[in-house]
Amino acid sequence: AGGFWPAELKAAGFEGVVIHGRSERPVYLWIHNGEAELRDAAHLWGRYTADVEDTLREELGDKRIHVLQCGPAAENGVRYGALINYASRANGRTGMGTVMASKGLKAVVVRGRNRPAWADADAIKALAKWGADHLEESGVAGMSHLGTAQTVLAQHRVGGLPTRNWTSGVFEGAEGISGQRMNRTMLKEHDTCFACVVHCKRVVEVTEGPYQVDPRYGGPEYETLATMGSYCGVSNLEAVARANQLCNMYGMDTISCGATIAWAMDCFEEGLLTAEDTGGIDLRFGNAEALVQMVELIGRREGFGRVLGEGSARAAAELGVGQDLVVATKNQEYPAHMPQVKRSMALIYTVNPFGADHQSSQHDNTWESYPERMAELGLHDPQPGNVLNTDKVRFAFYTEIFNSLLDSINACQFVFGPAWQLYGPSQLVDAVRAVTGWNVSMWELMKVGERRLNLMRAFNAREGVGSEADTAPPKLFVPLEGGPTNGVAVTVEELRAAQQRYYQMAGWDESGRPTRAKLEELALIWVADELGL
Known part of the structure; x- marks a missing residue:
């Protein structure tokens, strides 16, 4: 957050x-x-x-x-x-x-008024100075200028911007919801987080027209621009910014909210839902007014918003329509990074313990772009983005462990990482040593991330959830329409093979549950005992 x-x-x-x-x-x-x-x-x-x-x-x-x-x-x-x-x-x-x-x-x-004690304050200050000195030459520099919104046009150019509920990877209105357009028309200021030099947060303001936006509620990130924009065929940036404000006012995930509305729009276009179902709202792709209306109805849990407040998978089950149009795993809607372009995301979206998530691993294109940093994790043979072979499964698994480590120690994934981030993996080790005084290694820290990942899968196993929940939505296997990814689809066979290889690399059984040997290796014997392994 x-x-x-x-x-x-x-x-x-x-x-x-x-x-x-x-x-x-x-x-x-x-x-x-x-x-x-x-x-x-x-x-x-x-x-x-x-x-x-x-x-x-x-x-x-x-x-x-x-x-x-x-x-x-x-x-x-x-x-x-x-x-x-x-x-x-x-x-x-x-x-x-x-x-x-x-x-x-x-x-x-x-x-609080108490500054935490650091084991090596000079080392912390040196890392902070290095970051400030190297920001503009780093891969995260664009975040300072355009925020995550810089991703809109980049994804569109390669055919990876989910459009009209994942029917296409290109959106004719992409420029209208881009970071460049935001900077020109509504950006009020750049904001940041505690002691961060990147300043990636956007604060926007709209004072006229039907979609006024209060800067108190920040501004839309890339995921919101996509889910409220291209997912729904909406190119009106003011409407998307207003929808973002409503989500922050009511306290809702913009990804699931926008993606669920996109699912409903898809159903409406296909004749599976009518204006009678939606309370008179013409819920078609491109209808900015309908988008904003529906976000508020969901927040209030009123009218058709009551149904969509359940999320797309549960709404489809309740209404008995559009199950094949849902784009979700474990009832969590997909974020705006397409496995058709970044193949390992198909694997991570399905095996991730808490459903589809774009922050649980590094994305495919980063391996070829940042080979030296990837080598710090033992990844030495960069693979193209559109393959899902054994090397790519290993890439997905190693970077998932690293991102799990970042979550465990509460480090920002835009600041530390093995790719475009400001600091690389070895500098993360330096930071942990400087803060704690512990002489930890990269190997030990990776085990922290792996332990967290296994604890989450073990929790699922205790609740009766295994590989049967690691499913992909049908739309992943349907060829995309238009642009560079026209005709591109993930195949069932490559995904199933990748999942089995992933389970083996992780030390899990064929049902995707951690084995006793793996839990013992991670010093989680008590977990193995609780699971009866």
Whole structure:
């Protein structure tokens, strides 16, 4: 999610928070300078995220507090309710906001005044200076200028911009929703996260017309520009920015929200849904007004928004239509990076424990572009983006472990990584040593990432979920239409072969469950015992 909340939690004296049980009435958790207390939140329930932040700052008498909260959408039971901080930064995927709301916990509010102690402050300062000095020559420089929105036209050019619910990889309106257009027309300022030199966040403002946008709610990222834009055939940037604001106001994952609306539009175009189903809304591709209307209805859980608030897979099951048009795995809608162009994404989207996710591994094109950094992970033979052979499976597995490590130590995947990021893998090792004083190696840190990955698969196994859930949507196997990827599709055979090879590399059985030997190797014997292995 980024922002400033995590650093403020650390300054307040806590590494993390685990919430057990459920409150009978709405509460918020107030953490400050080593103390924690639950306070009444009935007056905050049902209010927009920025309003909640303003109220809490006034109530607690401190403008420098930071708030992580669920929004009205989660309170209303939208499956993809997000956690929102700073009214514009989202832990978007997997419905964590909905879980938070189900516990009666409105927010976790933090304030701290204690600087963490570093084992080697000089080394930390040296790394920070190196990053500032090398930003403009790094692969992340474009993020400073255009943010993640720089990706729109790049994806369109190679035929990898999901369009009209994944029917095509090219969008005739791509320029209209691009980062370049955003910079020219509505960009108000560049924002950043705690102590970050990249400044990749966009803040936009629209003061006239039907789709006004308040800069308090930030601006759309690439994924939002795609899911609310090209997925839905909408090239009106103001409408997409307004849809993004509504998601941040109500607290919703923009990926699942936009992709679910795109699924409904596809059904509408195919005659599977009618205006009678949608409450009179002409839910066709390209209808910007219908897009914005539907986002708000979903947030309120009203009208047809009640059905779409379930997500595309559950909505298809409830309505009994459009199952073959759903683009999701494990009920999580696909992000805007196409396996037809980046073949390993088909594998990662299906085997990832919590469903399709574009931040769980590096993307195929990075191997050929950054071979020296990839070599630090033991990846020495770059493969083209459109293959899914054994070497590509190994690439997917190794980079998935590395990204899992980044998630484990709460490092930004735009700042640290084995490809275009500002710092490479060896510098991540230097950073961990400087912060902790531990003489860790790259191998030890990779084992941290692998341990997390196996814990998630073990959780799934305990709940009865294995390889039968590692499925791909039918649309992946249907040839795309138009542009450089016209006629391109993933094949069932290559994906199944890659999955089996992946399970073997991971040390899992044929059903995709970690073996006892693998769990023992990762010092997770207690997990193996709990699973009865």
